Amino acid sequence: MTRTRVLAVLASTLLTLFSAPLHAQTGQGPLRIEITEGVIEPLPIAIAPFVVEGNAAPQLARDITAVVASDLEGSGLFRPISETAFISQVTNFNAPVQYADWKAINAQGLVVGAVTVQGDRITVKFRLFDTFSEAPLGEGLQFTGTANAWRRLGHKVADQVYSRITGEGGYFDSRLVFVSETGPKNARQKRLAVMDYDGENQGFLTDSQTLVLAPRISADGSEVLYTSYATGFPQVTRLDTRTLESRPLEGQPEGMTFSPRYAPDGKSVLFSMAVGGNTDIFSLPLSGGERKRLTTAPSIETAPSYSPDGSQIVFESDRSGSPQLYVMPAGGGEPRRISFGQGRYGTPVWSPRGDLIAFTKQNRGRFHIGVMRVDGSEERLLTASFLDEGPTWAPNGRVVMFTRETAGAGGEPSLYSVDITGRNLRRVKTPGAASDPAWSPLLE
Amino acid sequence: MTRFARLLPLCALVALAACSDPFGGSGTGQTAAPGSTADPSSVAYFQQTVGDRVLFPVDQAVLTDGARATVNQQAKWLTANGAYTAVVEGHADEQGTREYNLALGARRATAVRDQLVEAGVAPGRIRTLTYGKERPLEVCSEEACYEKNRRAVTVLTAGGTS
Structure with a gap:
């Protein structure tokens, strides 16, 4: 294309x-x-x-x-x-x-x-x-x-x-940004792509020269936030979906930054930065303004996601010895652990309805996509496979899409969606291997 | 930003083959090494005789005794060959989320960097980089491959301190 x-x-x-x-x-x-x-x-x-x-x-x-x-x-x-x-x-x-x-x-x-x-x-x-x-x-x-x-x-x-x-909102008139993958597993090439939620109207946003990871799409679809290795080091980057021009997120500290996420109002972003082996979460206004460090523990804190009202942040941390999910106030402060089941939890994403948190769970050699209430109760696993990860919510909070990767030397990722009841698991149509989906809100 | 940008052209001077990877070497070990292992000041000697990489147990970022010995040898070589700087690349196996593994790779790279500094290498000569699980060396989905992918690779670049 x-x-x-x-x-x-x-x-x-x-x-x-x-x-x-x-x-x-x-x-x-x-x-x-x-x-x-x-x-x-x-x-x-x-x-x-x-x-x-x-x-x-x-x-x-x-x-x-x-x-x-x-x-x-x-x-x-x-x-x-x-x-x-x-x-x-x-x-x-x-x-x-x-x-x-x-x-x-x-x-x-x-x-x-x-x-x-x-x-x-x-x-x-x-x-x-x-x-x-x-x-x-x-x-x-x-x-x-x-x-x-x-x-x-x-x-x-x-x-x-x-x-x-x-009686629920719809989700069909929406777009996805994702990572299109080609090449063998030990020399994978990745580029940002967009398509309609159902796999139609696909196009590329970047070429395959630069490693790119985990894009997020802004509420109005005008911009994508992602991790780029354009400088040789991972760096949170913004891309204008109209001009296809990209530039590093301004005001971020010099260092390795990744795992970006928009605030619900689109006016600021969260991201992680690794300094001296310690990864912490930062917030940064997009229009210029003061960067704020939200976590300070010596453990890994990453994968932040705002609640839809912008008042809280769910993230993952291995401060307990293994990766678990925590919720803290949007301005930082004492986090409260919400995941207590067996295994390791990661990539939490707050539902646009505000009622659930979707996550990746790794337990006994299997990966799951699951949902739990925001206080950590009523955990339900929706999927199980060799490797499922990185859920993203449909605009109506009733469906999640995620990456499923098959095992072995020929292993490849593809996109799947599943209803939050655990039913209707479907492979999403993509032209080739695909990972890291990010679902847009309903289009205007 | 200028520090980032400088890496690529420097890399091109050192090893053309290694620069086929646009990120200045991904530590996959498949590129031809310049110089001969018979020359103790060559990059090839560093990679193969000293050992440019150390491995980590599952979920760990602490150097094993063997890994520490390797890194100490790397430090010795870097001290003797002051024209080189180094980027330590941290990697993880595929058993983990992309986002957590980025942080884990950074932790592993830092463990090597800290030991290099401990052994006398000037901090300004070393940068750390994480690839998480994005650049596996081995492609099977078994521990035999995973153990080789959980690594930190010290990639040499020519040039003074940045």
Whole structure:
């Protein structure tokens, strides 16, 4: 993928999509998925092929419909019903819904949509119906974007459907920054890459000349913070996703710095620095200002992550003799240990909902991704493999993505996602080996 | 920043082969060593006869007795060959998170650096660098490989103190 293409892809995400209600009608039927109860049977849903209006290309309408279906199916909560089973065909967006036809094929919900094209702009509108209550679920909405953002329009519809039925925020219209890997294990080349959450629209942010690790994406997607070996030494670096220009984080001390993380308001960052074999956590305002050392123990303190309200920091420390998780006030202060299970804990990340902390756990030669409440209670392991590490949260705090690396000389990393119930483990589509995913917030 | 930037060109002067790695040598030991081991002042002699690396037990960053003896020999060589400076690279095996291993590698590199200083090398001649688990020497997922990857490698560069 060329640099030009990358810019085009990134630019498309900057579009402002607007939505407007089509009707004032609302209905709150019983159609509802309670995610916390653990969904074993996905909800059957009919997604009628989106209607072509005006001179929109039929293929475009089919493609957008497929994005909606893929998103909902991929969440593990929905089972789109095959079009071949449909009794009714939807050829007019405003036609009355033949509820009986949809109930007959056990479609609990029905999504109807239409696509129009005007110049370079695509408009997608949709309505969601609760077929058994025979009522719309929420208002009809429409989204408009430029032609190259057509997948985003599908994601926007899917996010609405997901959100209305689960009562939770969506996560489909989001991006990932990650590390793309090539080459043998003892000469791995790494470069920063970005893609949609579902692996589409992939592009590179750096070349493979410089070792790069563990990127984080800013809330607005305009910047990536990562560890670069451009100087020969690990150093926290900022990259502008529009110009692809990078520069070391200003105001950081001279030395080896790594493990950066944005504050929730995006105005400051946390990072670790190793001095004389001792690694500690620092905070630094991005607009210039005083750097603050937050930990001073002679042990390793690293992998910091803010709570969503910015008031606390969870991090890992081996002060007890093995790596464990601790929480301290955002300005530093006495940390409180929260992990007490067997094994070693690392890379804690606070959920965007604030209720859970995801982490990597190493125990008896296996690695796990797990979650616990912020006080350390109710620890649950979601995965187990030779090497799972580095969780990142979906924007809605219901799914985590992480790196899974296979064993042996031919071992390679890839990205996986799993629901916080431990279900729906899926490999994320990437062009090659991939590691260190960082999930963006929902796009505007 | 100027201190960082200086490493690469200096490295290019010392050993072209080692500079095929853009980071100034990753301690993989696969690059051709300049000079002959018959010459006690050569980099090859330092790498092979003195021993440019020490290994660490699982999760440890304290030098074993054998490792300390090797580092003391490195110090002796550096004292006798004042034209060289050194970067000590700390590495970890793959059994650990990327982020923790970066810190662990720094700890291992520092253990070697501290012993070099203890044995008389001027602190200004030594820098430390961590690669965590990013640059394994051996690629199997067994202890036979892990024990060789848990290492600190003293990489020589030409030039005065920085």
